[in-house]
Amino acid sequence: MSGIHFTPLELFGAAARCSHLHFVNPALATPESLMVAALIEQYVDDTSTDFAILASAGNFKDFVKSYFVGTVAAGLAYLAMIRDGYQWCDHFENVTGGNSSVTRTPDFVFTGHRRGVALLESKGTRSSGLSAFESTVEAGYLSQVEPHLGHLVGGSNATHGFSIGSWMTSATKAEMLVHHTDVLATSGDEEDLGSPALEVQRHNYATAMQLVYGPGLASQLRTGIIEYVPPMLRFEWLGRQWLVRPRWAGQSFPGRLYFQDWWALVAEIDDSHSLPFASFAIEESIAKTLFSNFAVGDRPVARPLELRPVSPDVIERARNDYRGQAGAVFPDGLAIIGWKNRLWRDPPSRAELVRWDRNARRFAGDE
Secondary structure: OOOOOOOHHHHHHHHHHHHOOOOOOHHHHHHHHHHHHHHHHHHEOOOOOOOOEOHHHHHOOHHHHHHHHHHHHHHHHHHHHHHOOOOEEEEHHHOOEOOOOOOOOOOEEEEEOOOEEEEEEEEEEOOOOHHHHHHHHHHHHHHHHHHHOOOEEOOEEEEEEEEEEEEOOOOOOOEEEEEEOOOOOOEOOEOOOOOOOHHHHHHHHHHHHHHHOOHHHHHHHHHOOEOOOOOEEEEEEOOEEEEEOOOOOOOOOOOOEOHHHHHHHHHOOOOOOOOOOOEEEEEHHHHHHHHHHOEOOOOOOOOOOOOOOOOHHHHHHHHHOOOOOOEEEOOOOEEEEOOOHHHOOOOOOOEEEEOEEOOOOEEOOOO
C-alpha cells in the first residue's frame, strides 16, 4: 500500500468513531472523545512529514499503551479504507452475519458504491519487530477475516477482506502492512463488487449519530425505526448545510446567530481550550435521506440507501483549511468542527434552529 495523507483532525475523527462500539451514557460520550483527542494531540508527531508516535508514549502503563495503540491503529486502518473508495462502515459486532462456526471475528465491516462488502481486521504495535508484526497481521487475515468470506454479513455476501497493521515501533516513521483478498476486476478496469449493504449503511450512521447527538438518536437508527428527531442547529460551511447538536442550557433558542455568537453555544469552550475539536456534525442532505427512509409508518427499507457521498473536493477543502485544524469531513457526511474560530479561512455562516417535519420530509426552515 502506498502512503496515505491525513490531518490530525481526520485521525482523531477516525479514531473516535472506531472506539464507539456500544452505547454509553450521554455524559460519558464527550469525555471519551476528549480522551482520544488528548492522547493523539500529546503523543502523535504532527510536525514531521511522516506519521509517528512520539517516544514519550513508551511511558504508558501496559493497559493504557494497549488502548492507545489499538485506537490509533483502528483510526489509521479506517483512513486507509476510505482512501480506497469505501464510504460506510461499522463494527462487526453490530452487523448480523458471518460464519457462525468460527469464534474469532474481524473488527469492522466496510461497504461502498461498486465495492460490495469487505471485512477488516486492524492490528497495531509499538513494540514488535517488523518481521514479527507482519506475521501477526497475516494471522489476523487468515483467522479473523478469511473464514467469514462467502457468508452473509449485514444481509450481503462478504466477498473480500483486509488485515491492516500499523507498525508504530519507530519514533520517526510508522509503516502500514496489509494482507488482503485477491479480487479480480469484473467491470472493465474498475472493480464492481456489488451494491452497498443497507445494514452496514444504517449502523454506520448510528455510530455517526452517537457522536453528533448521543445515544438517543443513535439507538433509533440501530433498530431501523426513528420515532423522534430532536431539534438541530443548522449552519453553512464549505458550500454545504450541516447539522449539529445545540448545547445551550436553557429551553429557548435566541434566534439566528452569527458565527462568533453561536460558536459558544455549540462548543462551550474558550480560547484557553487546548483540545483540537469542538463538535461533530452531519451533512444535511444525508440526514434528510436517513430520516426520510427510517420514519415511523413507512415500509421497512429493503434496498441500499441512495446516498451520495461527500465529494472529494469538499473533503480536500476541509483538509487544506489551515492545515486541517479548522475542520475535517468524511465521505459518509460526518464532519468535525475545529475549535478556534481564528483559524477559519472561511468560517461557517450564521446558524438557526431547525426541526424535522416528518410529513414534508425536510427540516423546518428549508427554502
